[in-house]
Amino acid sequence: MRFHIAFLTSLIYCLTASVASAQVLNNKNSLPEIGVVAANTLSLDEEVAIGNIFYSQLRGQAGVLQDPVVNQYIQSLGNEMVIHAQNTKFPFTFFVINNSAINAMAFYGGHVGIHTGLVYHADTEAELAAVIGHEIAHVTQRHIVRKKQAMEKTSPLQVASMIGGALLMMASPQAGLASIYAGQAGMIQNAINHTRTHEREADRIGMKILAEAGFDPFAAASFFSKMLEQSRWGSIPPAFLLTHPLSQERVAEARNRAENLPSQNRPSSMMFHLVKARIHARYMYSAQASLAYFTNASIAKDWPDYAWQYGLALAYMGVEKYAEAQRILEQLLLTAPENFAYLDAMTDTYIGLSQVPKAIQLLAPINQKIPNNPVITLNLANSYIENKEWDKATELLKDFLMVHNKSLLGFSLISDAYARSQSRLNMHQNKAEMYALMAIYPKAIDELQFAYNFAESYLLKQRIRARITQFRESQERMQKLAGS
Template sequence: METMRRSIVLCLCLLPALVFAQARLNNDKNELPEIGVVASNAISIDKELLVGEALMRQLRGRAPIINDPLLEEYIQDLGNRLVAQSDNAKFPFKFFPIGNNDINAFAFYGGHIGIHTGLIVEADNESELASVVAHEIAHVTQRHLARSIESRQKTSPLQLVSMLGGVLLAMADPEAGIAAISASQAAGAQASINYTRSNEKEADRVGIETLAHAGYDPSAAATFFGKLAAKYRHQSKPPAFLLTHPLPESRIADARARQAIYPRIQVGPSLSFHLIKARIQARYTGIRTYDSSYFQAMLDNAEHPVIKKAAQYGLALTLLDTEQPDKAKPIIDRLLQDDPENLFYLDTFTDIALAQKRHHEAVEVLTEHSLKQPRNRVLALNLANAMIKDGQHNEAVRIIKDYLLINPEHLLSYQLLSEAYGESRQMLEMHQAKAEVYALIAAYPRAIDELQTAYNFTADSTLEKQRIRARIEQMRDADTRLRNL
């Protein structure tokens, strides 16, 4: 969905994995602690969700989150598969991609987990990626963040939000992060977010258990950790993951010992994993070596059918992105012939069709598939985008609004909605949609400005004027709450 991607990828403030304090371990290392009791006096579930939402809105406005429906859907599906096998999941988890070549993943309040694109590229298979995600899920389900607040009873967790934003940014983007906090705050706050050995050991144990129960290879954690430790052992600047997740030999040995508890699971190559990895390499790394010649060589040397398909897909993307849609089209056509329901191929088919000005054909094909999978984010947003290009603005608005009913905080949807209204000269609705975009990135003053502009287009509609005034008050209240955190 390249047309959308170029207009919509936002840069946000990355919040890597956070605030951990000393955990209390049971004498039996294989027995898990009682969750909730330890942290109940520190921060309630409701308050944790509130803090997580506030941090997420700040993130959307300041860090390189990638608004790519395919990437979003892949990591959310993978994360949900793991959460389904996790104990003590107190709330729905939200997984989101960060456009950063560093190898890292991080968790924060309210079940939010960010996954760097660099982590996906470094992993050799889906089990390795899942091992890191399962580890981060464990930090949340074990309530390590909330438990760290227990030792800070005199400090409200809400008062930590503004400081945490800068400190956590420093872990992913040192220049931006250091500028966001004062020198006096930096030392104490940095000490608060370092992982403790007990936290890491507990997250390893719970993560490997989750990994095995979800049907992934439980040996993948030790394999991936060992590979990273060997690769970066003698480098002066290790990846971000190793800075926040140190990998001494004892920890890798513990992971190997723990995997022996579970039966070895032979997991074949995941087509979705290798397709998403090729997509990231082709579009989001910014590394020139991932060009058409790279994917052609990959295709020439591939033996497994899954790897061949991923190579073909990556080749089609690089050809499309270098303005060669005529060469990309036959590749995608062949892939679709073998797998007509594949969302990766349908997404790229849409981009090719729009690049070739075959707008109506894209609408017809996507409409047929959308009837089979209503409200699927990839199909719905591709179809809405194609309809906007085809001049079917009202239909595009209907589809986007329908999708927003199940995902009301989806930034890309509001941006497309604003575009559809703007193209059809519906100025009142366009400014209202833009206001929601700004609200989702915590830019409440700009959101209020958009609503005040929308007010000028209400004509004699008393109802619309009342709605806008009420929404402005909501925005002001939200801005006040954010400033008080």
């Protein structure tokens, strides 16, 4: 699956331009007027709709990470970068893919995905921010839409083969690859010139965003140089180089641009180090390997002390040594009693120790102070479920989902709470919404049909019928947009 995710990114961001290569070779340095070209190809509403489809399918079939601590950090950092971008036409969604490859992606409608491997390998927050700024620039310049416009100058069958293959691969990787290769054999190399033009534009705009956000603009060149160095020592280049073609010339250009941008010295934040430790401890290695790493005293010097201690606590939790984790986390919480990463870990530790009331006592006051925060509310709801206080869990989650109506974890938890309390109607309705968020409409419709059997009032039955109709219309719209 990791290979297919990286290949899909490459397809979306590289191969779809191949049929336009002849026009690009004639004038490599010209850039079309963004508004005119994009508007003639896809409206903003259509772009957002297609982006939502891609994102839903990624959530349903790829390793999109459901980790509220990591997600909250990446969304926060991304939002901070977007403030300094121009041509932002829609809200951005930043998400994380649980994949060890060093890679990132951007696609229709303000969707930016970051791989866990990229965070793991970023030496500083500025390097991570440099990649995010680069991907934001791809979105604001509507590069995907401009490529689509170029594609429409050639055979509709070739266009259908590429886009259809991409979507098919999301559902069935082997079939999707066969479709792509059938339609794209011999055309991949021709896409590179067009892609390089967009990459340079994203470099220029992304570095400006990076500097205006207060980060060191040289971090972009540092990250690019690191990728090139890795490619020299391995037979397979890092995924980032496959989806973002890179050369020594481009690294030099990045350094030259940095010379002309304001010099910044913003240090890496505490949450950057904590999230990096979390990814290292939970997602990159086995539980035993993570514990061996964080119990090796010689590596402590490579981390800020709090991040190393946090990683060690998570590693203990991974092998169910909750008492050891508790001792570490209690000390960390004394220094930062409302730190989301610490609170999340302590909650899981209390649950592991069968001390769930302590988790509720820890989180409830903070939830009152900061209502509907994903880390706090979801942990508190989970604690209520573990404590068999299902009514409290469902009430908490109903309020949360009114604000965060696209939270898969939220719908999963409320479905679980309703299931445990034997509320079959509500369980099936919320499972339906969860499947709909992943664009798995047949299963969503099945869940609503189960819910219909438990509905007693005529009005509720009508509402369920109406929602089934909406899901069917969404499925038809998805199929139509997938071919646009």
